[in-house]
Amino acid sequence: MHRSIATVSLSGTLRQKLEAIAAAGFNGIELFENDFINFNGTAAALGRITADLGLSIDLYQPFRDFEGMPEAQFQRSLERAERKFDLMQAMGASLMLCCSNTSPLTLDDPARAAAQLHELAERAARRGMRVGFEALAWGRATSLYGQAWDIVRRADHPQLGLILDSFHTLSLKDDPAGIVDIPGDKIFFLQMADAPLLAMDVLQWARHHRSFPGQGDFDVVTFFEKTLLAGYTGPLSLEIFNDVFRETPNRRTAVDAMRSLLYLESEARNRLAAAQAERPQRVLETVELFSPPPVPALSGFSFLEFAADEAAAETLGALLRQLGFRxxxxxxxxxxxxYRQGDIHLIVNAQPDSFARGRFDAHGASVCALGLRAADPVAAVERATGMRSQRHDSPLGPGELPVPAMIAPGGNLVHFVSAALGTTGLYEADFILEDGGADATDTGLQAIDHVALGLAPDQLDTWVLFSRAVLGLEPGESLELADPFGLIRSRGVANAERSVRLVLNVSQSQRTRTARTVSVTGGGAVHHIALRCEDIFSTVEQLRANGTRFVPISDNYYDDLPTRLDIDAALVARMRAAGVLFDRSPAGVYLHSYTESFGQGLFFEIVQRIDAYDGYGASNAPARMASQAQE
Structure with a gap:
């Protein structure tokens, strides 16, 4: 499809925005009027710049407070429109967005609105231009796409059509099913936006909290699918008002934007291809949608790799032996x-010239790479590069196995290890195996349960989209956790089998532990690793005997537990003695304990999942963070 984006979606000057948009591979732009008003140049000059960058100006927007007005105001608006048409003609834009009226003067009179829009379209037609009418979610008389379509149909002008915006429909919980009954050639433009589910005024929601498709909670795929089923073949565009995006480097935002459209297209294509009805099949014959390799079939963590200097490597090695790793x-x-224990493989890389160490050189031991088991590693990396991630090829020594890899947001590597190699095949090829039996005593740790990352605030949406589009991980509920020095926003992402789980954490406050970790590492850094066992009390007892130190939990926590939960007193006593925390959901129980931190704040979590518990013990995070603050 022809892919476009509104200039309001990115930070920077208009010229900088255009360059970022072009570099990300877009075909065109929606020109937000304020960007042009503040542009130090003429409309003709802007047209030349966009053309030189290989971009078209697909839409000039917005033209406000036009339809349904008293006669005097209507005539003034026609003159205003003519001046906009002058600019559009000079810059080479042929479609104007007219959004539904929010003026207190507007009259709830669909016939008047239709007649006035007919006249606007007639004037556009004299210039070889078109007008698209869009229902704003907060429009005075017209807020639903069905109302806007009724007015467009009444106006009955070939140069007047409908503009659809997923945010305006989905924020009002309006059903997009009726879109399929609108003739595709009367839908002139499609704007896509996702958003988190928030309980707030829709206008404030729209202007500050939109996100790219795949970053929020709206069913944007269904909305897009219904528009395609209507027969729409025009541009697929993004219009995102987001305070964080206005601060984020625009090159990164533009890459996220393109990834979101590719993800949206691929998801819609999969649905349409799976449908058996005749009509969806015709859609795929008329619209070219992005078709990457399928999401990777992941079956767990193959390894985690730490970058460390020689001294830090020795310290980390001693800690791992305390944890029972050989x-x-x-x-x-x-x-x-x-190092190995159970199905957990931890690699400590102290090679001075290793790319993996990169930005981690000055920070002691840090996780620099994740290895994920995948059914088809090559296809996994091909999907990643198709979704605008960067491939990474590590230098290979004699006899070493190639492991396809990509660079994740923030700079860490993600390797895809063939599941066909089993749990040890990779290491038999790349390592000289040793007998580490006397090196440590197994403590019952079996697998990596999840990995938690500390992110800068402007990286959370990037990681949610990356997790979805590239890795096929679906996000869970967004939570707010209380650190003694601010709030932590936390969101887990996982595959359907729950063999790969990541927890994404950000903090607006610069005083929280999460924020301090991010400031040292540059963001996108692992700040704790959760290791799963079958009997946490036995495991913790062995770990303590080995010298592992745990974060002390206040006695007040255990005194409070029975007042909140129906829980056996003997279990509470046992948890108190071991320093184990407790969480319960309708599906099961979660027992966990945290080691003291090392390096730049990295620590381990020991976890036991009972029955079908599917969370991460978020209710206990404040107890952990308060205890860490008192260390």
Whole structure:
């Protein structure tokens, strides 16, 4: 499809926005009027700049407070429109967006609105232009797309059509099913926007909290699918008002924007291709939708890799031995050591010239790479690059296995390890295996349950979209957690099988532990690793015997537990003695404990999931953060 984006969606000057949009591979733009008003140049000059960048000006917007007005105001608005047509003609734009009226002067008179829009379209037609009418969610008389379509149909002018915007429809919980009954050639333009579900005034919601498709909670795929089923073949565009995006470097935002459209197209294409009805099949014959390899079939964490200098590597190695990990191998050609327990493989990379260390050099031990088991690693990386992630090829020594990889937002690597290699095949090829039996005593840790990342505030939406579009992980509920020095916003993402889980954490306050970790590492950094066991009391007892130190939990926490939950007193006593925390959902129970931190704030969480518990113990996060603050 022809892919477009509104200039209001990005930060920077208009010229900078255009350059970022072009670099991300867009075909065109929606020119937001304020961007042009503040542009130091003529309309003709802007037209030349966009053409030189390979962009078309697909839409000039918005033209406000026009339809349904008293006669005097209507005549003044016609003159105003002529001046806008002059500009559009000079810059090479042929479609104007006229949004539904919000003026207190507007009259709730569909016939008047239709007649006035007919006259506007007639004047546009004399210039070879068109007008699209859009229902604003907060429009005085017209707020639903069905109302806007009724007015367009009454106006009955070939140069007047409908503009659809997913935010205006979905924010009002209006049903998009009726879109399929609108003739596709009368839908002149499609704007897509997602958003988190928020209980607030729709105008404030729209102007500050929209997001790219795949970053929010709206069913944008269904909205897009219904528009395609109507026969729409025009541009697919983004119009995003978001306070964070206005601050974020526009090149990164533009890449996120393109990734969101590719994700949206691929999801809609999958639905249409799976449908058996004749009509959807015809859609795919008339509209070219992005078709990447399928989302990777992930079956768990293959490894985590730490970057460390020599001293930090020794300190981390000692801690891992306390946790019951055995040193089982050293790399054939690099200063890299492999530790194992259960199905957990941890790699400590102290190679001075390793790319993996990169930005981690000055920060002690930090996680620099995640290895994920995938059924088809090559296809996984092909999907990632198709979705605008950057491929990474590590240098290979003699006999080493190639492991396809990409660069995740923030700079960490994600490797895709073939599931066909089993749990040890990769390491048998790349490492000289050692007998680490005497190195440590197994403590019952079995697998990596989840990995938690600390992100800068402007990275959360990027990571949610990346997780969805590239890795096929679906986000869970967005939560707010109380740190002693501010709020943490936390959101888990996981695959359907729950074999791969990530927890994304951001903090607006610069005083929280999460924010301090981000400031040291540059963001996108792992700040804790959750390791799963079957009997947490036995595991914690062995870990303590090995010298592992845990974050102390206040006795007041255990005194409070029975007042909130129906819980056996003997279990509370056992948890108190072990320093284990408790959470319960209708599906099951979660027991967990946290080690003291090392390096730049990294720590481990020991977890036991009972029955079908599917969360992360969020109710206990304040207890953990308060205890860490008192360390």
């Amino acid at each position: 040193r089982v191998g050293r790399h054939r050609s690099k200063a890299v050591v492999l």
